[in-house]
Amino acid sequence: MEIAADSLYKAKLIRGFCHLYDGQEAVAVGMEAAITKKDSIITAYRDHCTFLGRGGTLLEIFSELMGRQGGCSSGKGGSMHFYKKKSGFYGGHGIVGAQVPLGCGLAFAHKYNKDDAVAFALYGDDGMGTAEWRAAKSPSYYKRGDYVPGLKVDGMDAFAVKQACKFAKEHALKSGPIDSSLSLRLPDPGQSEHFTE
Amino acid sequence: MTVRDALNTALDEEMSADPKVFLMGEEVGEYQGAYKITKGLLDKYGPERVLDTPITEAGFTGIGVGAAYHGLKPVIEFMTFNFSMQAIDHIINSAAKSNYMSAGQMSVPIVFRGPNGAASGVGAQHSHCYAVWYASCPGLKVLAPYSSEDARGLLKAAIRDPDPVVFLENELLYGETFPVSAEVLDSSFCLPIGKAKIEKEGKDVTITAFSKMVGYALKAAEILAKDGISAEVINLRSIRPLDRNTINASVRKTNRLVTVEEGFPQHGVGAEICASVVEESFGYLDAPVERIAGADVPMPYAANLERLAVPQVEDIVRAAKRACYRSVSVAAAA
Numbered sequence: 001m002e003i004a005a006d007s008l009y010k011a012k013l014i015r016g017f018c019h020l021y022d023g024q025e026a027v028a029v030g031m032e033a034a035i036t037k038k039d040s041i042i043t044a045y046r047d048h049c050t051f052l053g054r055g056g057t058l059l060e061i062f063s064e065l066m067g068r069q070g071g072c073s074s075g076k077g078g079s080m081h082f083y084k085k086k087s088g089f090y091g092g093h094g095i096v097g098a099q100v101p102l103g104c105g106l107a108f109a110h111k112y113n114k115d116d117a118v119a120f121a122l123y124g125d126d127g128m129g130t131a132e133w134r135a136a137k138s139p140s141y142y143k144r145g146d147y148v149p150g151l152k153v154d155g156m157d158a159f160a161v162k163q164a165c166k167f168a169k170e171h172a173l174k175s176g177p178i179d180s181s182l183s184l185r186l187p188d189p190g191q192s193e194h195f196t197e
Numbered sequence: 198m199t200v201r202d203a204l205n206t207a208l209d210e211e212m213s214a215d216p217k218v219f220l221m222g223e224e225v226g227e228y229q230g231a232y233k234i235t236k237g238l239l240d241k242y243g244p245e246r247v248l249d250t251p252i253t254e255a256g257f258t259g260i261g262v263g264a265a266y267h268g269l270k271p272v273i274e275f276m277t278f279n280f281s282m283q284a285i286d287h288i289i290n291s292a293a294k295s296n297y298m299s300a301g302q303m304s305v306p307i308v309f310r311g312p313n314g315a316a317s318g319v320g321a322q323h324s325h326c327y328a329v330w331y332a333s334c335p336g337l338k339v340l341a342p343y344s345s346e347d348a349r350g351l352l353k354a355a356i357r358d359p360d361p362v363v364f365l366e367n368e369l370l371y372g373e374t375f376p377v378s379a380e381v382l383d384s385s386f387c388l389p390i391g392k393a394k395i396e397k398e399g400k401d402v403t404i405t406a407f408s409k410m411v412g413y414a415l416k417a418a419e420i421l422a423k424d425g426i427s428a429e430v431i432n433l434r435s436i437r438p439l440d441r442n443t444i445n446a447s448v449r450k451t452n453r454l455v456t457v458e459e460g461f462p463q464h465g466v467g468a469e470i471c472a473s474v475v476e477e478s479f480g481y482l483d484a485p486v487e488r489i490a491g492a493d494v495p496m497p498y499a500a501n502l503e504r505l506a507v508p509q510v511e512d513i514v515r516a517a518k519r520a521c522y523r524s525v526s527v528a529a530a531a
Contacts, residue, residue, distance in 0.1 A: 015318030015500060067318075067499030078320045078498030094322035095280065096252050 030161025222274030350388030
């Protein structure tokens, strides 16, 4: 799907921004295997596969990318703004970092409602191709300033991701927030994505 | 000269002339600038004067304002002004108001620059125009260049200015080429802040515009000329202070006004211009003021919707014709 999107983008049939998820599928797949649709997920703009994992269809995705009415946001959002509220997917956000406090808000709502569900707020260290050392002061995200407990996970291994998310959900329900840093090896040198919940 | 080169040379010359001037922003150094506006400057001036920042607008904008308090002259780049919202507290509360609140002690000689407004297919969160957000605040100066001459002259003026200046560029204009005179290329060239430019003289209707819309207004003027309507096109250059004198003098000559902007209509630049003209030149108006603005919706992604959401040349032509021929008022905007 993402390779096809890449071709469409190069052919200028997809406009604006198009951030691809290929190479990182283990994250979406592993996460979905560990949680339910009652749990919430919120992420930044690299949301195509997250949306698919939450029950989105290829037709909705490609229609949206190409600005058609049949798209999941009726063509009004584009690549960065996929949502599926009834499956607990809250987007799809273009402003770097915005989804983190929003994710905390989702978690707050779960706690407030006492519904035994959790929120996963995902973010990467990357921003927009900004090299890791330029993007953040401390790249050891899973240490989270020694304030929130953390896990370091191999993000390329779907089973590892599944176990990590299962553990994280149990921990969050029992004791509070937990940070997981999922390391990825991607083709571009100096780039890796870290996800946290 | 392209607008990009105009901005680059302006930054280069001002940094060369004044060692207190420094640049700060995301990707301004090693990457040579997200849009290559700061190309070559890290190599020339070194990492002490061209600083790459992490992705934290609130942080680096605050640092810039603090440096300006101490007398340095920062030029802060926002990758787009959409991200300036993360830092708007520092722009307004820390920078804009300080000179007044301190009775003149704390001058803040800072420039905030970057692309503003609609680009192409980037969606609602990346297409907002901030001209009126900043222009409503006393203590700020807000500039919007159109041509390469504007870009050079206004950026130099902004950097030399002792007060905070918001400098609204346009991504789609960076690659456009404009003729420039030898005077413009000279390193001492500077344009006055608060003065609009009459791009094209006319006698039947005044069209005001800024940034990319100046180009559209000029195209509309060509089309109107074929229909025997002589339009006067004013390039505002400065949103705050607004050149009310030039605008009113023009309306007193033509008796009709069309304001054009790409941003949202409510409380827009056109609304302010209309109020100013009604206050100062009411007796000279032969028709109600026409406002052309972007559609009152968050910017849609789909190409056909995006085209409908921003003003097109035909919209300006229609509005000018309405201002010239009509006898009953029309409620809907184009």
